[in-house]
Structure formats: C-alpha cells, structure tokens
Amino acid sequence: MLNIPYIDEILYANLESKIYLGRIFIRAKIKMDELETQNIELQLLLQAIYLKYGYDFRNYAKASIKRRILHRLIKEKFSNISAMQHKLLYEVSFFERLLLDMSINVTEMFRDPSFYLALKKKVVPELKKYPFLKIWHAGCSTGEEVYSMAIILKEEGLYDRTQIYATDMNELALKKAKNGIFDISRLKQYTANYQKAGGLESFSDYYVADDKQVIMDKSLKKNILFSDHNLATDGVFGEMNLIMCRNVLIYFNRELQNRVFKLFFDSLCTDGFLCIGSKESIRFSESSDAFEDVVKNEKIYRRLGAATN
Amino acid sequence: MFEAIVIGASAGGLKALTSVLGALPSEFPLPIIIVQHLHPHSDSYLAHILDTKCQLKVKQADEKESIVAGIVYVAPPNYHLLVEEDRTFSLTCEEPVKFARPSVDVLFETAIYAYRNKLIGIILTGANNDGSQGVTKIKKMGGYVIVQAPTTAEADAMPQAAIAATQVDEILPINQIGPYLLQLINQSKNRANF
Ligand SMILES: C[S@@+](CC[C@H](N)C(=O)[O-])C[C@H]1O[C@@H](n2cnc3c(N)ncnc32)[C@H](O)[C@@H]1O
Numbered sequence: 001m002l003n004i005p006y007i008d009e010i011l012y013a014n015l016e017s018k019i020y021l022g023r024i025f026i027r028a029k030i031k032m033d034e035l036e037t038q039n040i041e042l043q044l045l046l047q048a049i050y051l052k053y054g055y056d057f058r059n060y061a062k063a064s065i066k067r068r069i070l071h072r073l074i075k076e077k078f079s080n081i082s083a084m085q086h087k088l089l090y091e092v093s094f095f096e097r098l099l100l101d102m103s104i105n106v107t108e109m110f111r112d113p114s115f116y117l118a119l120k121k122k123v124v125p126e127l128k129k130y131p132f133l134k135i136w137h138a139g140c141s142t143g144e145e146v147y148s149m150a151i152i153l154k155e156e157g158l159y160d161r162t163q164i165y166a167t168d169m170n171e172l173a174l175k176k177a178k179n180g181i182f183d184i185s186r187l188k189q190y191t192a193n194y195q196k197a198g199g200l201e202s203f204s205d206y207y208v209a210d211d212k213q214v215i216m217d218k219s220l221k222k223n224i225l226f227s228d229h230n231l232a233t234d235g236v237f238g239e240m241n242l243i244m245c246r247n248v249l250i251y252f253n254r255e256l257q258n259r260v261f262k263l264f265f266d267s268l269c270t271d272g273f274l275c276i277g278s279k280e281s282i283r284f285s286e287s288s289d290a291f292e293d294v295v296k297n298e299k300i301y302r303r304l305g306a307a308t309n
Numbered sequence: 310m311f312e313a314i315v316i317g318a319s320a321g322g323l324k325a326l327t328s329v330l331g332a333l334p335s336e337f338p339l340p341i342i343i344v345q346h347l348h349p350h351s352d353s354y355l356a357h358i359l360d361t362k363c364q365l366k367v368k369q370a371d372e373k374e375s376i377v378a379g380i381v382y383v384a385p386p387n388y389h390l391l392v393e394e395d396r397t398f399s400l401t402c403e404e405p406v407k408f409a410r411p412s413v414d415v416l417f418e419t420a421i422y423a424y425r426n427k428l429i430g431i432i433l434t435g436a437n438n439d440g441s442q443g444v445t446k447i448k449k450m451g452g453y454v455i456v457q458a459p460t461t462a463e464a465d466a467m468p469q470a471a472i473a474a475t476q477v478d479e480i481l482p483i484n485q486i487g488p489y490l491l492q493l494i495n496q497s498k499n500r501a502n503f
Contacts, residue, residue, distance in 0.1 A: 061399040063391040063419040104403040250400050
C-alpha cells in the first residue's frame with residue numbers, strides 16, 4: 001500500500017501527464033486519510049449524541065448530516081469534529097444549536113398542490129366511508145402540512161369526525177405548529193398553492209393577518225393533537241386511517257427507512273392510506289409488498305391486509 | 310483513473326449541456342451527474358430533453374439510486390442532490406445554498422467524499438458563483454477541473470468565479486469540452502493499463 005503513490009508518481013511523470021503531478025498525488029493520499037479520520041469522528045459524534053441526549057441520527061443518510069455538522073464546525077471555528085464532541089458532551093446549549101442545524105424544517109402549505117388534488121379525488125371518497133377517522137402527520141415540522149389537511153377535511157365535511165395527530169422530534173418546530181402563526185411573506189405562495197390544490201373557498205377564510213403574520217383560524221386546531229414522537233426510536237401509538245409522512249424519509253438511510261415503513265404498517269388499519277413525499281418511494285423497501293399504489297406519481301399507497309413481513 | 314464527472318450549469322445551461330453530452334458515445338465509461346439551476350416547478354423536462362438529444366441515457370436522479378457508469382443523472386428541481394460514500398444518491402430539501410436548490414457546491418462537495426481524487430468537475434455557463442467552492446475543493450483533493458471558456462458562455466459569471474477561485478486544469482470553448490473529456494479519459498485509462 002505504502003509505496004503505491006511512488007509507483008504512480010514515476011508512471012505519471014514519465015508520461016508527462018497534466019493530470020497528476022507526483023506531489024499533488026501524494027498530498028491527495030494524505031488528504032484521504034484525513035477523510036477517513038473524519039468519518040470515524042462523525043460516527044463517534046453521532047454515538048455520543050445518542051448516548052447522551054437520546055436523539056438517534058446514526059441511521060440518517062450520511063452526506064447531509066455530515067454537511068450540517070461541518071457547517072457548525074466552521075461556524076464555531078473548531079479544528080475538528082472530536083473537539084466539537086467535547087463541547088457537545090459538556091454543554092447542553094451547544095447540543096441544542098447542533099440539533100437545530102441537523103433538523104431541516106423546510107415546509108409550506110399545500111406543498112405539491114397536485115398531491116392534494118389527488119388526495120381529494122382518490123382518498124377523500126374512501127375516507128368518507130368511515131364514521132370516525134384518525135390521521136397521523138409524522139414529521140409535521142412547523143405544521144403547514146397539518147393545517148392544509150385540516151382545511152381539506154373541513155371543506156369535505158370530514159373534520160368533525162377526525163382526530164389528527166401531528167408529531168415531530170423537533171420541539172421548537174412543534175411549538176410553532178401549535179401556535180399556527182406563519183410569516184406573512186409566505187402568504188402569496190400559500191394562497192396560490194391552495195388554489196392549485198383545488199381549494200373550494202377563499203384561502204383568506206382560514207386566517208387573520210396583520211402586517212407581519214398570518215394567524216390560522218382556531219377552529220382548524222380543535223381536533224389536532226401536537227406531540228413529540230421520534231420515528232427512529234419511538235413506536236406505535238394508535239391505529240390510523242391515514243398516515244402522512246412527507247419529505248422526512250429522504251433523510252434516512254435504507255435501514256431506518258425500513259424501520260419506519262414497518263412502523264407505519266403496524267400503525268395503519270387494513271386499507272389505511274400512506275402518503276409520502278414526491279421524491280420518496282416504498283418500492284425499494286422491505287415493506288414494498290405490503291402496500292399497493294393508489295396514485296403512483298403522488299406516492300399515495302394503501303396498506304394491504306395481512307402482515308407480509 | 311477517473312470514476313465520475315460532476316457538472317454545474319445555470320443560465321444558458323441547456324444548450325451548453327447538449328453540446329457537451331452530445332459529443333459523448335453511448336458507451337461512455339463514467340457516470341455523469343448534473344446540477345442545472347431550474348425553476349422550482351419545472352418537473353423532469355430537462356432530463357427528457359437531454360435524453361432525446363444525446364446518445365447517453367439521461368435520467369432524473371432518484372433518492373437512494375445506485376450510481377452507474379454510462380448514465381447521466383440530473384438533479385430534480387427544488388431538491389439538493391448529494392452523493393453518498395456508497396455511491397448512491399440522497400436528496401434533501403434544506404434551504405437553498407447561494408440562492409440555489411439544487412446547489413452545484415453541495416453536489417460537488419459530497420461527490421468528493423465519494424470519489425476523492427477520481428472526480429472531474431466541470432463548470433458551464435451561469436449568472437452566479439455557485440460551484441466555485443466546489444471546484445476549489447475538488448482541486449484540493451487532487452481531482453480535475455474543467456471550466457467553459459467565459460467568452461463562449463451565455464452567462465460568464467459562473468465560469469469566471471470558478472476560474473478566480475482556484476487553479477483550474479483547463480478552460481475550454483464549449484464545443485471542445487466533450488471531445489476533450491473523451492481524450493482525457495482514454496489517456497488515463499491507457500495509463501492505468503500501462
Ligand atoms: C423537511 S421537513 C418536512 C415537513 C413536512 N412533512 C413537509 O413535507 O412539508 C422534515 C421534518 O422531519 C422531522 N424529523 C426528522 N427526523 C425525524 C425523526 N426521527 N422523527 C420525527 N421527525 C423527524 C424534522 O424535525 C422536520 O420537521
């Protein structure tokens with residue numbers, strides 16, 4: 001192994017290569033070792049977070065997590081991840097900052113309007129057959145998705161017989177969701193989304209606004225229960241007719257995705273619906289056979305009868 | 310020997326990409342991964358158009374998809390495209406970086422972790438400076454960087470920024486990038502067989 005760079009150096013130098021100069025190549029070798037070390041540090045850091053604070057990021061997709069952690073590292077001028085780990089273990093406030101870095105809460109009302117159109121067309125008629133409904137928003141972030149669903153349920157006459165559970169692991173996001181107050185700068189887009197999603201009324205019926213913020217109507221909140229739930233570590237808490245978990249699974253690796261699909265399977269009634277993000281798919285997971293497509297492009301699935309795994 | 314190519318393009322990118330990819334044969338030996346800045350709601354039309362215009366197979370990158378040689382992958386609009394070390398894709402919807410999502414810098418930076426010094430980065434036309442950090446990191450790692458000659462770019466800010474950011478390997482007119490890639494890869498292959 002050790003003399004490989006030298007062999008390459010001679011070869012490439014003889015060929016007058018513009019691609020590699022020997023010196024650069026050797027420097028690159030050293031850099032590679034640094035990257036290996038960094039990966040070890042990253043693993044240790046995630047382990048430390050789990051052991052000390054109980055948040056389990058160990059099975060998240062690595063590239064994004066790494067980017068986020070390095071972002072904090074540069075911002076607070078640490079020389080390496082190990083140095084950061086020390087602070088993490090001894091300063092809760094530092095962990096809280098890092099936790100905020102690691103959670104991506106980007107969301108909007110009626111995100112992907114075509115999804116909501118499909119939901120109204122293909123899922124709502126089925127939901128109308130039930131006398132009582134339970135809906136779970138897993139990874140609801142600051143709640144825009146939950147209020148969007150509440151509006152649809154209201155317009156379809158289903159709201160009063162529905163219990164909505166809105167969960168996230170990020171307590172700050174949940175708090176915002178509970179408040180139901182959003183920045184006015186987003187209003188134009190939300191209104192456009194509502195219309196594209198086939199909204200039946202005027203979007204302004206559902207909020208009051210001042211010059212800074214939009215406050216969602218209280219009546220939308222009546223049947224929503226906001227609570228803390230971590231998909232990586234927590235379990236089933238009820239039998240749902242519909243689970244919505246959009247743009248959360250993309251942050252997980254295959255293993256964790258499998259765990260969460262299994263959790264959703266166990267949390268759904270037979271024929272219950274599962275809605276995931278437009279760039280996510282159940283088709284390569286272990287639970288693939290346990291769900292059938294309802295609207296393929298919009299990633300709306302339905303749980304089949306007997307457990308298959 | 311190189312193992313992957315990453316390309317960043319913005320304003321005027323469609324024409325530039327067509328030119329580069331159009332010069333490559335269907336049995337091109339490396340995967341090519343592209344971030345082209347697009348309108349967030351533009352769907353998958355870019356992949357479709359490029360697919361009809363070049364011999365290589367072009368598709369939108371899927372979450373967790375394994376990266377395969379000879380296929381051109383395009384980032385979906387409104388998501389960042391990241392390369393994992395096991396050479397699969399991840400997507401994220403985190404905030405735009407330098408106003409861009411997908412971001413060229415994010416793709417390049419994560420591709421470096423997966424491909425180390427076996428990566429070729431290419432910056433094409435664009436009216437911002439996305440990608441300049443990415444090419445700097447590729448050079449630091451010992452990879453190879455090609456930039457479209459600003460005079461041949463519909464918008465020259467992005468190539469200019471890349472050239473200013475680091476010592477790039479080649480600055481080429483758009484119509485020479487494809488042929489140059491073929492030559493570069495054949496050279497490095499011959500060297501590996503030597
Ligand atoms: C990008 S947001 C998606 C919000 C919304 N579902 C949407 O599609 O607009 C991802 C959310 O998933 C949450 N999340 C990430 N990992 C989680 C976990 N292990 N358990 C519960 N929520 C998680 C984050 O806190 C964040 O609020």
